[in-house]
Amino acid sequence: MHKKIIIGAASILLSLSAAAEIETPSKYNLTQGVTDTSQQVYDLHMIILYICIVIGIVVFGAMFYSIINHRKSKGAVAAQFHESTKVEIIWTVIPFVILIAMAIPATSVLIDMEDSSKSDITIKITGSQWKWHYQYFDHDFGFYSLLTTPQQQIQNYSHSTNIEPKGENYLLEVDRELVLPIGKKIRFLITADDVIHSWWVPAFAVKQDANPGFINEAWTRINEPGIYRGQCAELCGKDHGFMPIVVRVLEQKDYDIWLQQQLQQVASAKKAAEQALASTLTMAESMTLGEQVYLTRCAACHQVNGAGIPGAFPALKGSAIALGDITKHIDIVANGKPASAMQAFSKQLTAKELAAVVTYERNAWGNDTGDVVQVTNVNLTEAK
Amino acid sequence: MNTATTTQGSHDSRGHDSSEHDSGEHHDQNAHDHKPKGIMRWILTTNHKDIGTLYLCFSFLMFLIGGAMAMIIRAELYQPGLQIVEPNFFNQMTTVHGLIMVFGAVMPAFTGLANWMIPMMIGAPDMALPRMNNWSFWILPMAFAILLSSLFMEGGGPNFGWTFYAPLSTTYSPPSTALFVFAIHIMGISSILGAINVVVTIINMRAPGMTYMKMPLFVWTWLITAFLLIAVMPVLAATVTMVLTDKFFGTSFFAAAGGGDPVLFQHIFWFFGHPEVYIMILPSFGIVSAIIPTFSRKKLFGYSSMVYATASIAILSFTVWAHHMFTTGMPVAAELFFMYCTMLISVPTGVKVFNWVATMWRGSLTFETPMLFAIAFIILFTIGGFSGLMLAITPADFQYHDTYFVVAHFHYVLVTGAIFSIMAAAYYWLPKWTGNMYDERLGKIHFWASLISVNVLFFPMHFLGLAGMPRRVPDYALQFADFNQLVSIGGFAFGLSQLIFLVVVVKCARGGEKAPAKPWEGAEGLEWDMPSPAPYHSHTTPPVIK
Numbered sequence: 001m002h003k004k005i006i007i008g009a010a011s012i013l014l015s016l017s018a019a020a021e022i023e024t025p026s027k028y029n030l031t032q033g034v035t036d037t038s039q040q041v042y043d044l045h046m047i048i049l050y051i052c053i054v055i056g057i058v059v060f061g062a063m064f065y066s067i068i069n070h071r072k073s074k075g076a077v078a079a080q081f082h083e084s085t086k087v088e089i090i091w092t093v094i095p096f097v098i099l100i101a102m103a104i105p106a107t108s109v110l111i112d113m114e115d116s117s118k119s120d121i122t123i124k125i126t127g128s129q130w131k132w133h134y135q136y137f138d139h140d141f142g143f144y145s146l147l148t149t150p151q152q153q154i155q156n157y158s159h160s161t162n163i164e165p166k167g168e169n170y171l172l173e174v175d176r177e178l179v180l181p182i183g184k185k186i187r188f189l190i191t192a193d194d195v196i197h198s199w200w201v202p203a204f205a206v207k208q209d210a211n212p213g214f215i216n217e218a219w220t221r222i223n224e225p226g227i228y229r230g231q232c233a234e235l236c237g238k239d240h241g242f243m244p245i246v247v248r249v250l251e252q253k254d255y256d257i258w259l260q261q262q263l264q265q266v267a268s269a270k271k272a273a274e275q276a277l278a279s280t281l282t283m284a285e286s287m288t289l290g291e292q293v294y295l296t297r298c299a300a301c302h303q304v305n306g307a308g309i310p311g312a313f314p315a316l317k318g319s320a321i322a323l324g325d326i327t328k329h330i331d332i333v334a335n336g337k338p339a340s341a342m343q344a345f346s347k348q349l350t351a352k353e354l355a356a357v358v359t360y361e362r363n364a365w366g367n368d369t370g371d372v373v374q375v376t377n378v379n380l381t382e383a384k
Numbered sequence: 385m386n387t388a389t390t391t392q393g394s395h396d397s398r399g400h401d402s403s404e405h406d407s408g409e410h411h412d413q414n415a416h417d418h419k420p421k422g423i424m425r426w427i428l429t430t431n432h433k434d435i436g437t438l439y440l441c442f443s444f445l446m447f448l449i450g451g452a453m454a455m456i457i458r459a460e461l462y463q464p465g466l467q468i469v470e471p472n473f474f475n476q477m478t479t480v481h482g483l484i485m486v487f488g489a490v491m492p493a494f495t496g497l498a499n500w501m502i503p504m505m506i507g508a509p510d511m512a513l514p515r516m517n518n519w520s521f522w523i524l525p526m527a528f529a530i531l532l533s534s535l536f537m538e539g540g541g542p543n544f545g546w547t548f549y550a551p552l553s554t555t556y557s558p559p560s561t562a563l564f565v566f567a568i569h570i571m572g573i574s575s576i577l578g579a580i581n582v583v584v585t586i587i588n589m590r591a592p593g594m595t596y597m598k599m600p601l602f603v604w605t606w607l608i609t610a611f612l613l614i615a616v617m618p619v620l621a622a623t624v625t626m627v628l629t630d631k632f633f634g635t636s637f638f639a640a641a642g643g644g645d646p647v648l649f650q651h652i653f654w655f656f657g658h659p660e661v662y663i664m665i666l667p668s669f670g671i672v673s674a675i676i677p678t679f680s681r682k683k684l685f686g687y688s689s690m691v692y693a694t695a696s697i698a699i700l701s702f703t704v705w706a707h708h709m710f711t712t713g714m715p716v717a718a719e720l721f722f723m724y725c726t727m728l729i730s731v732p733t734g735v736k737v738f739n740w741v742a743t744m745w746r747g748s749l750t751f752e753t754p755m756l757f758a759i760a761f762i763i764l765f766t767i768g769g770f771s772g773l774m775l776a777i778t779p780a781d782f783q784y785h786d787t788y789f790v791v792a793h794f795h796y797v798l799v800t801g802a803i804f805s806i807m808a809a810a811y812y813w814l815p816k817w818t819g820n821m822y823d824e825r826l827g828k829i830h831f832w833a834s835l836i837s838v839n840v841l842f843f844p845m846h847f848l849g850l851a852g853m854p855r856r857v858p859d860y861a862l863q864f865a866d867f868n869q870l871v872s873i874g875g876f877a878f879g880l881s882q883l884i885f886l887v888v889v890v891k892c893a894r895g896g897e898k899a900p901a902k903p904w905e906g907a908e909g910l911e912w913d914m915p916s917p918a919p920y921h922s923h924t925t926p927p928v929i930k
């Protein structure tokens with residue numbers, strides 16, 4: 001027992017000295033992060049940890065002294081003392097004073113953390129099962145950010161040789177990162193579409209719940225460019241462990257370049273959407289695109305084979321909707337089903353993707369309706 | 385009430401030396417212990433010892449079932465990637481593991497101990513409300529049968545965590561949620577009935593001369609626990625009822641779309657939940673306060689300050705609930721209030737630890753198994769208290785919250801706290817219950833195996849949490865792999881070690897060296913004045929209190 005404590009204490013101390021040297025997040029200790037706030041939080045963490053270690057050494061020390069020296073087998077005879085108001089007062093007051101000393105810095109850090117006024121940039125963050133959406137408030141554009149780690153790695157498929165082994169950023173990699181500049185006070189408005197999620201990036205010491213129907217605020221001011229990773233911290237259903245957060249932090253000038261690119265892309269995407277409206281989709285084209293979309297957006301619930309999970313998520317294979325009226329089918333994919341896990345995908349997909357995925361669902365797994373949904377069909381249904 | 389009062393009145397001799405004595409002379413129908421044979425004895429029993437035994441056996445069974453689920457969790461987390469279960473089932477395992485351990489293992493174990501020990505400790509013949517006592521036990525297996533059966537329903541069992549935050553537990557939950565709600569209701573009723581029985585017994589059935597300030601601390605801590613239970617179990621009942629109506633009857637207590645608020649759920653849940661964690665630790669304080677003096681052969685250092693500390697913890701426990709909710713976006717003023725109150729609650733907790741150490745100081749110590757578990761309790765519970773204090777610091781909690789650091793914290797206070805104290809109590813009172821000494825060598829093996837494995841299991845979780853691993857995930861990034869493997873190995877070892885305990889108890893119940901009335905040299909209290917095994921009816925005449 002004695003040894004355990006010593007080993008425990010030693011490994012804590014060891015890890016502290018290690019953390020001081022290396023910049024990468026420590027394996028044993030809290031990160032110091034890359035913001036003033038995260039540094040302050042780290043300092044609070046270390047102070048309270050040291051206080052606990054010191055109290056622990058005193059209390060356990062006294063106890064082990066007793067255990068070693070006041071044994072009956074060594075002939076110890078029990079003393080008779082008990083009850084002392086003086087002693088009781090002393091060991092009530094001393095911890096009390098220590099705690100007040102601790103509360104003072106904690107209070108000032110907390111008040112600072114909660115003051116998100118005078119911000120330079122506002123980002124709206126929306127969690128939904130199981131992805132994040134980032135909206136650049138000041139520029140009126142946004143995008144979803146999804147896990148890119150392939151299912152084959154997660155499921156440990158080893159038989160196929162063309163699967164890469166789990167990489168360094170296994171489960172912490174996304175298709176589109178949130179991009180932020182250094183040195184600016186960035187305000188986050190955090191909310192959710194379905195259940196509660198929690199947006200957490202340890203390097204910024206920001207963890208804020210995303211509550212459906214309500215907006216929470218948090219802020220950060222990042223000192224160093226780099227890539228910072230975090231995860232959803234509140235249990236949000238089946239794939240809670242699979243909705244990472246990746247933030248790429250750039251120098252101001254690089255950020256400006258990135259921003260320009262984004263705005264151009266938004267403009268050209270708009271044009272492409274208009275063109276798509278005029279063009280006709282073939283079956284083959286629709287099935288390829290549709291499968292892609294299905295695997296990233298739909299398969300988590302309805303499963304790769306379209307069989308769903310009985311009682312939780314309905315099957316699409318042979319389902320009344322996938323084989324029935326096309327407009328109804330488009331409607332449920334585009335607008336979701338209220339009060340259920342079925343989201344409104346019109347906000348998340350382009351009209352072309354929507355059309356393709358509906359085609360895919362109507363023709364995959366033996367659902368051989370032969371229907372090819374066109375972008376125009378989708379637009380008509382959405383407008384309703 | 386019958387059994388109690390009539391027996392008390394029907395004897396004029398005082399003191400019992402042997403159990404045969406007890407069955408010999410009875411004037412009243414209700415007072416005999418000619419109990420039905422076989423299973424009916426257990427189903428119909430109104431005897432506090434039988435009911436205590438039922439509670440304890442049931443609790444151990446639940447401990448094994450909940451433990452088996454933990455083994456599944458740890459097996460899945462042994463390596464990165466999904467190996468043996470899919471995420472939805474993983475979530476059901478974490479949820480039901482938590483529910484079973486809290487409501488099925490820890491709480492019934494304490495109620496079992498209360499049933500066995502409180503009448504013996506205060507000089508009463510039985511609990512005050514024996515028929516209700518029978519019911520409060522027997523509805524419990526039904527509740528857990530319902531809960532466990534929900535795992536086999538289409539759509540699966542509860543998968544939203546033991547804290548069942550809305551709207552994950554309402555709009556997005558499986559249909560079996562109705563069964564979950566019903567099961568929780570029954571567990572709650574069982575707890576409330578048990579608590580009422582304890583309160584009535586302690587207030588009305590103390591032997592003459594057993595003033596409040598002479599009661600053993602186990603009785604005191606249970607009295608306070610019982611009041612906590614009566615205060616907060618109805619709040620839990622309200623919470624699950626709102627979940628039920630939100631999900632099935634179109635209300636919107638917790639849905640913003642209908643004018644409700646999901647954070648409201650958390651306030652109500654934790655208003656129950658935080659006192660609940662003290663419900664699971666106060667009786668432990670009582671147990672340890674009995675064992676430490678016994679094996680130190682020295683009076684408890686500060687009896688009255690222990691009573692006051694327990695009472696202040698209980699009162700303060702109503703003012704700290706939102707420390708579980710620092711990241712929900714509360715106003716700063718509220719965060720500060722809950723931070724200060726949470727820090728404050730560690731002061732009376734500290735007072736208790738200091739008292740135990742002062743009791744050991746210059747005692748004459750021996751280290752039988754109950755004492756070993758009690759000492760381990762003090763150290764490891766204190767480590768859990770330390771991490772609690774760290775979690776109380778709101779800015780730091782933003783980093784710790786919902787990570788393995790929290791998992792480490794509450795397992796230190798609940799496993800090496802509550803469960804270790806229950807083990808200590810079992811070893812301490814087994815000779816009294818069975819009339820036989822347990823196998824000391826096996827007991828010590830159980831202790832050391834548990835102590836080492838439990839720390840391999842839970843200590844590295846602190847590091848995992850600090851390094852950023854969220855809780856309730858079925859898979860994790862590669863930098864967490866080696867610690868998770870270590871944790872899983874500790875978990876399997878801890879799980880297996882508990883089978884030793886089963887062997888010890890079965891062996892002891894079957895036979896062994898006969899136990900004297902007072903097997904522990906330094907023990908004090910009325911239970912040790914009775915023969916071992918304790919007669920079927922406890923003090924049939926009120927004992928003399930010195």
Ligand code: HEM
Binds near residue numbers: 707770784797801802
């Ligand atoms: C010194 C006394 C204690 C303090 C200051 C304390 C503080 C805290 C805090 C602040 C949290 C919230 C952490 C978070 O979620 O971010 C927490 C969680 C928890 N504590 Fe404690 N605690 C103390 C003692 C105990 C005791 C005695 C128990 C039970 C026997 C306990 C059981 C729990 C449990 C079960 C949770 C987690 C619940 C969940 O989220 O599932 N704590 N504690």
Ligand SMILES: [Cu+2]
Binds near residue numbers: 127130198233236
């Ligand atoms: Cu989430």
Ligand SMILES: [Cu+2]
Binds near residue numbers: 658708
């Ligand atoms: Cu709490």
